Structures are given as structure tokens and as C-alpha cells.
Amino acid sequence: MKELDKIDFRILKILQQNARIPMTELAEKVGLSSTPVTERVCRLEREHYISGYHAHLNPHLLGKPPLVFVELKLQSKSGNISKISKRSAENSANYGVPSGVGRIRLPD
Template sequence: MFEPDRIDRKILDCLQREGRISMTELAERVGLSASPCTERVRRLEREGVITGYHARVSPEALGKTLLVFVEIKLAAKSGDVFEKVRRELLHMPEVMECHLVSGDFDYLVKFRLRGMGEYRHLLGDILKKLPVAAESRSYVVMEEVKESLFLPVDR
């Protein structure tokens, strides 16, 4: 298992905050020259520690102002059923996150949508596509207090 050192942790912290930082600037911030810093970043990418670089897009700019979390409880459970549900949800572009969870329900799904009409249509589609009858419970977000992709890097 890969174990990042102090410099790797600094690199990860900086890249999470500023993914478009130049290697020269990154090297200065972590106390290396550009060449060894670039090699460390490449190693972190090869090791799967850095999984990608992304632009964070404003949902409002795209008219996706409705944030909804949905709990889905399946009527029957098996490896085959979970795989079929997984395939269905993976192919839905409106699904931002989907987690198979333990507890009173089976899946927690996050959607960003244009409005309640789109949500009503989408929920109906999901429930029709699932391989077994399902129950759902929805939570419409009234205020986003905090949303972050930043993963704290222990020092």
C-alpha cells in the first residue's frame, strides 16, 4: 500500500485547492525543484492517489438548482439484484452520487435537477427500471450549508 510522505501530502493538499497550479509554483510551495515535483505528481497519479483533475461547475449556471437525495429500499436483495440496480443507476446522467449502504434502506442517491417536474419524472423512471419493486424516500435540500470535494490530508 502506498504511504505518502510529508512532501506528497503537501502536494496533495495544494492540488486539491488549486488543480490548475503550474508545476513550477507547486514545486516552490512544497520546497522542491520543478523536476522532482513533477515526478512526484506523476507517481501519485500512477499509484492512483490522484484520480483526476476537474473543473467545478456552478449548478445554478446550468439551471440545476434542485438538489435531492433519495433513499431507495429494494423489495428483494441478492447479488444479481444489486448488480442490475448498479447498472441502471450508473447509466443515468442525472445521478451525481450513488452509494449502496447498510441500514434501513439500500441505496442513497444524489441528484441535481432543473426542478420538481424533472424530479417527479426521473423518480418514476428509476422505480420502473429497477429489477424488483422498490420503496423510496426523498429529501429536497432547502439550503446547502457545505459541499466539498476536498479530502483533508493528515500531516
């Protein structure tokens, strides 16, 4: 595995901001021609510095409220433990009831 240089880090930063940037534009931004930039991007992918390119979907337009991860730490003296336990059990995606980590979708 080749050690990353300043140009590699610049390429990674630019791709993080815009993974759909044309190679010619990326090359211009880092001061190289398209061929060496394309070779560098391929190497960064091959060596797993770049693990993939992803689409960020808008959950509201898809009819899904945002997904959040929560961690609950409850004291046994709390009067709400039974209510929280019941609600946690209703959520099939919950991990560790009543105290632990879970994920929930927030309604609007």
C-alpha cells in the same frame, strides 16, 4: 507502491485546493524544484492517489437546480405515505419507493 511522505501529502493537499496550480508554484510551496515535484505528481497519478482532475460546474448558470440525495424513512402510520409514494414514482431517478434513497433536483 512507495509509501507517501510529508511532501507527498503536502502536494496532495495543495492540488486538492487548486488542481490548476503551475508546477513551478507547487514546487516553490513544497520547497523542491519543478522536476522532482513533477515526478512526484506523475507517481501519485500512476499509483492512483490522484484519480483525476475535475471541473466544478455552476448548475444555476446551466439552468439546472442543485441535485441532492435524500433518504426517506417513513412509518406506516403516517397519513402522507400515499402522497409521498405517488411523488416518488413520478421521479424517474428515485431508488426505493417509498422508503429508501433517492435523488431529486430542487427548484429555486
